[in-house]
Amino acid sequence: xxxxxxxxxxxxxxxxxxxxxxxxxxxxxxxxxxxxxxxxxxxxxxxxxxxxxxxxxxxxxxxxxxxxxxxxxxxxxxxxxxxxxxxxxxxxxxxxxxxxxxxxxxxxxxxxxxxxxxxxxxxxxxxxxxxxxxxxxxxxxxxxxxxxxxxxxxxxxxxxxxxxxxxxxxxxxxxxxxxxxxxxxxxxxxxxxxxxxxxxxxxxxxxxxxxxxxxxxxxxxxxxxxxxxxxxxxxxxxxxxxxxxxxxxxxxxxxxxxxxxxxxxxxxxxxxxxxxxxxxxxxxxxxxxxxxxxxxxxxxxxxxxxxxxxxxxxx
Amino acid sequence: xxxxxxxxxxxxxxxxxxxxxxxxxxxxxxxxxxxxxxxxxxxxxxxxxxxxxxxxxxxxxxxxxxxxxxxxxxxxxxxxxxxxxxxxxxxxxxxxxxxxxxxxxxxxxxxxxxxxxxxxxxxxxxxxxxxxxxxxxxxxxxxxxxxxxxxxxxxxxxxxxxxxxxxxxxxxxxxxxxxxxxxxxxxxxxxxxxxxxxxxxxxxxxxxxxxxxxxxxxxxxxxxxxxxxxxxxxxxxxxxxxxxxxxxxxxxxxxxxxxxxxxxxxxxxxxxxxxxxxxxxxxxxxxxxxxxxxxxxxxxxxxxxxxxxxxxxxxxxxxxxxxxxxxxxxxxxxxxxxxxxxxxxxxxxxxxxxxxxxxxxxxxxxxxxxxxxxxxxxxxxxxxxxxxxxxxxxxxxxxxxxxxxxxxxxxxxxxxxxxxxxxxxxxxxxxxxxxxxxxxxxxxxxxxxxxxxxxxxxxxxxxxxxxxxxxxxxxxxxxxxxxxxxxxxxxxxxxxxxxxxxxxxxxxxxxxxxxxxxxxxxxxxxxxxx
Ligand SMILES: Nc1ncnc2c1ncn2[C@@H]1O[C@H](COP(=O)(O)OP(=O)(O)OP(=O)(O)O)[C@@H](O)[C@H]1O
Ligand SMILES: [Mg+2]
Numbered sequence: 001x002x003x004x005x006x007x008x009x010x011x012x013x014x015x016x017x018x019x020x021x022x023x024x025x026x027x028x029x030x031x032x033x034x035x036x037x038x039x040x041x042x043x044x045x046x047x048x049x050x051x052x053x054x055x056x057x058x059x060x061x062x063x064x065x066x067x068x069x070x071x072x073x074x075x076x077x078x079x080x081x082x083x084x085x086x087x088x089x090x091x092x093x094x095x096x097x098x099x100x101x102x103x104x105x106x107x108x109x110x111x112x113x114x115x116x117x118x119x120x121x122x123x124x125x126x127x128x129x130x131x132x133x134x135x136x137x138x139x140x141x142x143x144x145x146x147x148x149x150x151x152x153x154x155x156x157x158x159x160x161x162x163x164x165x166x167x168x169x170x171x172x173x174x175x176x177x178x179x180x181x182x183x184x185x186x187x188x189x190x191x192x193x194x195x196x197x198x199x200x201x202x203x204x205x206x207x208x209x210x211x212x213x214x215x216x217x218x219x220x221x222x223x224x225x226x227x228x229x230x231x232x233x234x235x236x237x238x239x240x241x242x243x244x245x246x247x248x249x250x251x252x253x254x255x256x257x258x259x260x261x262x263x264x265x266x267x268x269x270x271x272x273x274x275x276x277x278x279x280x281x282x283x284x285x286x287x288x289x290x291x292x293x294x295x296x297x298x299x300x301x302x303x304x305x306x307x308x309x310x311x312x313x314x315x
Numbered sequence: 316x317x318x319x320x321x322x323x324x325x326x327x328x329x330x331x332x333x334x335x336x337x338x339x340x341x342x343x344x345x346x347x348x349x350x351x352x353x354x355x356x357x358x359x360x361x362x363x364x365x366x367x368x369x370x371x372x373x374x375x376x377x378x379x380x381x382x383x384x385x386x387x388x389x390x391x392x393x394x395x396x397x398x399x400x401x402x403x404x405x406x407x408x409x410x411x412x413x414x415x416x417x418x419x420x421x422x423x424x425x426x427x428x429x430x431x432x433x434x435x436x437x438x439x440x441x442x443x444x445x446x447x448x449x450x451x452x453x454x455x456x457x458x459x460x461x462x463x464x465x466x467x468x469x470x471x472x473x474x475x476x477x478x479x480x481x482x483x484x485x486x487x488x489x490x491x492x493x494x495x496x497x498x499x500x501x502x503x504x505x506x507x508x509x510x511x512x513x514x515x516x517x518x519x520x521x522x523x524x525x526x527x528x529x530x531x532x533x534x535x536x537x538x539x540x541x542x543x544x545x546x547x548x549x550x551x552x553x554x555x556x557x558x559x560x561x562x563x564x565x566x567x568x569x570x571x572x573x574x575x576x577x578x579x580x581x582x583x584x585x586x587x588x589x590x591x592x593x594x595x596x597x598x599x600x601x602x603x604x605x606x607x608x609x610x611x612x613x614x615x616x617x618x619x620x621x622x623x624x625x626x627x628x629x630x631x632x633x634x635x636x637x638x639x640x641x642x643x644x645x646x647x648x649x650x651x652x653x654x655x656x657x658x659x660x661x662x663x664x665x666x667x668x669x670x671x672x673x674x675x676x677x678x679x680x681x682x683x684x685x686x687x688x689x690x691x692x693x694x695x696x697x698x699x700x701x702x703x704x705x706x707x708x709x710x711x712x713x714x715x716x717x718x719x720x721x722x723x724x725x726x727x728x729x730x731x732x733x734x735x736x737x738x739x740x741x742x743x744x745x746x747x748x749x750x751x752x753x754x755x756x757x758x759x760x761x762x763x764x765x766x767x768x769x770x771x772x773x774x775x776x777x778x779x780x781x782x783x784x785x786x787x788x789x790x791x792x793x794x795x796x797x798x799x800x801x802x803x804x805x806x807x808x809x810x811x812x813x814x815x816x817x818x819x820x821x822x823x824x825x826x827x828x829x830x831x832x833x834x835x836x837x838x839x840x841x842x843x844x845x
Contacts, residue, residue, distance in 0.1 A: 172440075173441055174442050177428060178433070185422070187415075189421075191403060193407055194433045
């Protein structure tokens with residue numbers, strides 16, 4: 001047991017939490033913006049996977065990590081647009097279209113990986129690059145906290161910055177106002193001349209771009225290669241984080257950190273003698289428990305009033 | 316010389332028409348001709364009523380004017396020039412604004428945010444909220460439509476929401492305002508206030524098109540009216556030249572008697588018994604607060620109140636749409652707490668829901684399937700294995716005929732019907748099951764005078780045959796005309812029980828509805844019978 005606490009209260013663990021939170025946080029922001037516009041994007045998982053592979057291939061070919069990132073983000077945005085095209089122009093169900101994208105991404109990335117890299121499992125034959133780590137001056141001097149906060153991949157800072165930007169975007173800008181209006185009452189938006197379709201297109205494209213950042217981080221920061229199904233459900237965890245966070249940027253960040261915590265925990269616990277399969281289950285179990293707690297908190301209010309009533313009756 | 320004068324007169328006449336729609340024909344993709352060479356025109360500064368039966372084509376004509384539908388034939392002339400209205404944006408650019416029957420507001424945004432939505436004032440990259448609030452305030456004062464710009468829409472009562480809708484149109488520079496049944500949900504006081512505001516708008520040079528099924532409002536408010544019937548215009552009249560009876564005759568093609576002839580009720584045993592019921596709504600608020608009353612066989616108990624004072628939740632509980640948390644509801648002596656909706660219906664309950672599109676019909680199914688929805692499994696319509704198509708068809712044809720549902724065939728999809736005709740489908744189905752208890756929630760909302768007359772008569776007939784009726788209606792005339800006794804709800808509580816509705820006047824009722832007056836607990840307790 002003391003081993004366990006040694007792990008949790010170590011500097012390395014704190015650092016790891018931020019590291020594993022990054023992709024979830026990007027994807028959660030992607031989930032948030034599409035949710036606000038009333039077209040929930042459950043293709044985040046597939047988009048991240050596609051973007052992760054794109055980043056590896058382009059950075060290897062161009063020998064530039066920056067171009068790799070750019071390509072990954074553009075690819076994510078394009079897949080977002082594709083989903084919008086299916087859902088908004090061709091009127092397919094947005095959930096079904098997203099499932100299709102997820103399935104295509106699963107198989108398609110392996111296929112492309114094989115064609116380009118000659119291997120069906122991992123991209124080790126490709127000389128891909130990683131994005132730089134950043135040491136923050138001054139902060140890195142602070143004991144303990146410095147080692148937790150400084151020295152992360154540039155995208156980790158980007159992810160937390162995106163929470164702030166998302167907040168400003170959604171609550172302060174005209175487009176943000178329109179996105180919220182479209183998500184809540186599309187008829188109202190329509191009646192004042194806002195094009196619902198255009199707004200939802202923009203939201204899904206941005207959602208794809210954010211998933212693109214998350215995907216690029218997976219293969220060019222978190223690790224330095226692409227491997228089959230490397231996102232491992234993070235796109236779905238992000239959806240849960242967004243919903244549990246009450247569909248606000250701050251809330252989604254808090255719940256993303258929670259999931260990041262459990263993810264990091266599962267990584268660390270592998271060093272103890274706990275079966276790996278059990279440990280790998282933890283983040284997902286946390287998702288389920290999180291959702292249960294979320295649902296329970298909604299019924300608590302009724303219980304409280306019930307108790308109040310009973311007390312009144314006794315008097 | 317004479318001809319010259321004539322021409323000048325003619326020109327003057329032409330000039331006074333601000334906007335005219337000429338020869339408008341609209342055929343929907345399913346072949347229904349909603350408008351057939353309709354001529355419609357309005358003069359600057361008038362309040363012009365548009366009336367007609369359900370499905371006459373009023374909404375269609377106005378949707379064309381607001382750019383939501385596009386006509387097959389016809390032209391629109393504004394200030395002497397032909398214009399094309401391809402979208403709501405184009406309509407707004409031409410100074411045409413529409414207040415839809417169902418509010419087009421975003422509940423979680425503030426009044427000011429709703430006002431500027433789509434044409435936001437900017438400060439750098441941001442929305443300039445300060446300016447939005449200031450502009451809202453200024454406009455509200457100018458037209459005497461007092462609202463708090465920083466309040467969230469979801470916290471506002473319907474009367475205020477309506478003001479926001481009107482302000483929204485004015486903010487976009489509307490000079491021609493289309494109002495689609497704006498008074499359907501207002502109290503008499505609120506309606507009076509609205510009329511004053513509309514008069515003020517008119518005095519400032521705006522032009523108003525007013526759709527309503529309530530003819531006395533048209534007499535009171537409007538200058539001229541256009542009557543539509545079966546997609547065609549029946550002509551334009553000065554309101555002062557025609558009586559209410561004339562209008563309904565022109566609309567329906569026969570005399571309409573809205574005054575319901577009914578004998579005094581002869582109440583029997585208690586059918587519905589609501590006992591200390593408290594309901595907590597989805598936001599954790601107590602929507603219904605400890606109320607008790609009963610409805611007896613052979614009586615109509617009205618529930619009056621401004622919308623959103625707990626009536627909706629009360630109906631949801633009685634019909635089983637919502638789970639009971641506190642208190643009891645008994646129907647014919649059976650506690651309904653453990654019962655499913657189907658079981659509650661099997662006790663002889665029928666329900667005309669307030670929101671017909673959500674709870675009343677399956678909009679993408681046809682009329683026949685909707686009419687059968689509650690009795691598809693009865694042996695009358697279904698044999699051992701298969702349904703009996705012939706009996707089913709007979710039943711639907713009979714109901715369509717009896718309730719005058721305007722449609723192409725029983726196989727027409729319900730969503731292609733006009734608002735009022737959808738309501739008739741619901742009423743036809745619910746009334747045809749010889750019910751013990753009728754929960755009628757806004758049964759005639761959006762229904763024309765002819766059909767209203769019919770439904771009210773039916774309700775009284777069913778009462779005389781021994782049904783117990785709980786009638787919820789925002790239409791004061793209706794509750795007062797139809798109910799034998801009546802309870803008033805305000806803030807989730809019963810503020811008054813009126814044993815004999817005939818003894819009540821509208822003003823008094825309005826004061827109970829706004830919570831200004833309230834009876835003593837003993838008086839309210841008379842609503843409980845044993
Ligand atoms: N989208 C649609 N597709 C096909 N037919 C339609 C559609 N909308 C309306 N109709 C038909 O056009 C006719 C006119 O409908 P409209 O809604 O204009 O009537 P209305 O006068 O507004 O009636 P109400 O008073 O009941 O609202 C009706 O017969 C209706 O069935
Ligand atoms: Mg209509």
